[in-house]
Amino acid sequence: MALTLYVDTARWRAHHKSVVDQFPALIPVCKGNGYGFGHERLADEATRLGSDMLAVGTTYEAARIKDWFGGDLLVLTPYRVGEEPVPLPDRVIRSVSSVEGVRGLVGARVVIEVMSSMRRHGVTEDDLGKLQHAIEDVRLEGFAIHLPLDRADGSDAVEEVFTWMERLRGARLPLNTMFVSHLKPQEQAALQQQFPQTRFRARIGTRLWLGDHDATVYRGAVLDVTRIAKNERYGYRQQRAAGDGHLVVVAGGTSHGVGLEAPKAVHGVMPRAKGVARAGLATVNRNLSPFVWAGKQRWFAEPPHMQVSILFLPGDVAPPAVGDELVAHLRHTTTQFDRIVDR
The missing domain is CATH 2.40.37.10 (Lyase, Ornithine Decarboxylase; Chain A, domain 1)
Known part of the structure; x- marks a missing residue:
């Protein structure tokens, strides 16, 4: 006899589709304990959704999940100079949040995180000039911004992303892809309209896997x-x-x-x-x-x-x-x- 997780599979997957339909080019997130479902199960579900990329929390998670998912793997925890090396295939993309981190990943595929109002990690506006030369030695997949869930001060998420897009454009950095977290569908659509040449890719975990509470x-x-x-x-x-x-x-x-x-x-x-x-x-x-x-x-x-x-x-x-x-x-x-x- 056991503690069992029951899943109304048809309903659960219908919810996945509804979220994917709202966020073009969505990147599923599978980290921690796999949101209660496990890494292997969510890797299978991401494949079922036709995802070309899956985001994981750490390099250790990437090493475990690489045999279950055949697409690109985006590691969300930023690279730190001197960290323990973990053998990973070339389809793994590393997040970086400092100029030093970019310089430490010569030849690697990277996503550069910018400092948002979360104040967690990311390059600052003062770092942008230094990135011009640093990105020449890496394969830049895009920039990323991780936004807060709540905005008690009444600030606007679209305005925050727009400000960073303008900063990056002013520094003559490539704006081909912007990875975003915690935007509403209408907010992402508004940004896509303002920056039609940029591909916005939402990284979504909780809303995707756990958004329909009655499915499990x-x-x-x-x-x-x-x-x-x-x-x-x-x-x-x-x-x-x-x-x-x-x-x-x-x-x-x-x-x-x-x-x-x-x-x-x-x-x-x-x-x-x-x-x-x-x-x-x-x-x-x-x-x-x-x-x-x-x-x-x-x-x-x-x-x-x-x-x-x-x-x-x-x-x-x-x-x-x-x-x-x-x-x-x-x-x-x-x-x-x-x-x-x-x-």
């Missing part, structure tokens, strides 16, 4: 159900039961990513209040699990184990049977399934 669902199989009385001890730490009920052992533990949570940006009074309440409950060993039974997320009886979780169901809730499956609200990018089932 995680379910954990129930392995055991044990009746427990108030004050009876249980578990690794031998805590006392707060009341009569049942302990439900379900597939899915820390090795799957259950119980792990990435930090979130919180805005507004109500979300902050909920965060404070959750933190307070955690101090008295009350932690809400991602597993749902009888219409509610259920509490962990104790912290999840490596491959299973133990839930507590109060006595007034009829328990599931061994073999039933509980829906689990899990984040794809932090979850590792036991099996994937296409439906």
Whole structure:
């Protein structure tokens, strides 16, 4: 019995097509854990979409995925002088974010990242003059800009890209291809209209693979159900039961990513209040699990184990049977399934 990722395959792929239709020359992104689906599966799906290029996070990911995808591979993490060399085929394209990085990749295929309002990495406007000579020794595939998801200051994404395009044009750098991230379809279309000689290529991961939330669902199989009385001890730490009920052992533990949570940006009074309440409950060993039974997320009886979780169901809730499956609200990018089932 397992933690299973169920995929409504026809619906999932229909969503892929809708995104590809909105973004001409789209480059699928496959990084990390493959957005919960795994690198091999997403490489197959990218091939099915007819993609000529697949973006990956690191050189190590490129080395693993090169045998599963036959097109070009774009490594998104910028090259750093002195990094550990990883044997890669010529169809791998390296991102660079500094003049030194360009100079360190003589003969290689490169995409040069510019510094956006993300302030993460990229060449600056002051670097553009130095790039004129540096790009003579590489095979330049284009420039790239990685934009923020939110714009609290009301700034405009199109204006930011337009400004950089004008800077590059003013420095007499080639504008054949511009790789972009986090633009809306209408924004990319507006830029394409302003710069008809440039090919804009959107690098998209989350929106492509995870944009239709109802196309996938995680379910954990129930392995055991044990009746427990108030004050009876249980578990690794031998805590006392707060009341009569049942302990439900379900597939899915820390090795799957259950119980792990990435930090979130919180805005507004109500979300902050909920965060404070959750933190307070955690101090008295009350932690809400991602597993749902009888219409509610259920509490962990104790912290999840490596491959299973133990839930507590109060006595007034009829328990599931061994073999039933509980829906689990899990984040794809932090979850590792036991099996994937296409439906």
